[in-house]
Amino acid sequence: MRLAEAIADAMTRLQAVSDSPRQDAEWLLGDRLGYSRAQLFTRLDHELAPVDAEFFERLIARRAKGEPVAYLLGEKGFWTFSVAVSPAVLVPRPETELLVAWALAWLNDLDAPTVVDLGTGSGVIALALKLERPDAQVTAIDLSPEALVVARGNAQRLGVAIDWQTADFGEWLLGQGAAQDLIVSNPPYVAARDPHLASLRFEPQMALTDGFDGLNALRVIIANARHRLRPGGGLMVEHGFDQRPAVQALFVEAGFDGVETRLDLGGQPRATVGRAP
Structure with missing residues (x-):
């Protein structure tokens, strides 16, 4: 043949x-x-x-x-590099690069900024930020030890130092620690009844959906993020294309200023940011 x-x-x-x-x-x-x-x-x-x-x-x-092809190949390209992936982590999506670009712009005027990536998975957001801003102190959080094994391996291959921590979103946000300049997150935001989940059955469901309306993780993050942000610090989250009104309302309810949503390359509302007063 x-x-x-x-x-x-x-x-x-x-x-x-x-x-x-x-x-x-x-x-x-x-x-x-x-x-x-x-x-x-x-x-x-x-x-x-x-x-x-x-x-x-x-x-x-x-x-x-x-x-997914990425699982069959064992790797996936993201930003300017490739990472190893496995069924322990989501396959990185191009839409998430919007979050990276926006975060880098947010950090542009800050020296040695502190950044936290909540729900890091394979580590792509944290890795991209650290590679572009070597002076940044980047912490990456995930509840899955298996995901962090993949993320740590990617960091080792790329030669970057990141503080990897196993923790729940809410526990970390309500814990004690230094105030951060920026918190970024691509949390599980797919509603449990979304028919697209059927085509994503090979990927870790806990990283895709909260088992409810898709907003539970976003509610926890947005409601508690100010506890770990310095005054003027930013919270930036990825979300579903149809979740902009709900997400913006959560930011306003939590007391954030300057709430703004940006579109992905497909023209869909994909990421929202707010500034801690």
Whole structure:
């Protein structure tokens, strides 16, 4: 079987589960063979060795059941780097890069800022902020020890030092400690009845949904964040595209000033910030 035939067959099988079946197939086959997608394109007439064909078949079978490509490859690109991922953490989304860009702009005029990432998962937000601002003191919190194993490994590979802590959102926010310049979070915000959860069944559900209306984690974070922020410090959260009114109301109710929501690259309301008075 030629590479072109293997890709075409995989595309047909992946159409029901993927918006980009060709890209998925090429990534998986290229990873197996050690080729980039561009290199793969110049070798489409090459024969696929039986051992490679068998391995590729197993990958496509798993992808056809809905397993994310990132889990099959073991890594995912984010911001300017790649991180290791596993079923212990969410697959990083491009939408979350908005949170990073906005956070960096917020920190732009601060020297040696202190930043906390609540619900860090694979660590991508904390890692991006530390890589862009080496002078920042970055703390990353997650309730899952398994997720922090992945995050610590990513930090080690990227050569950055972050204070990783295993804790619950509420417990950490109500605990004792230094006031922070910025708290950022991409918490579980998918409602339990959201039909999209069915397509995300391979990812850790506790990182996706609160099992209720999708606002519980946001309620806890927004209601208690001022306890751990310095005056003028910022709270920045990612949320669902249809949650802007509710999230803004929570910020106002908690006494934040300058509440503002920004759109992601798809034009959807995706992140909201408020300043502690």
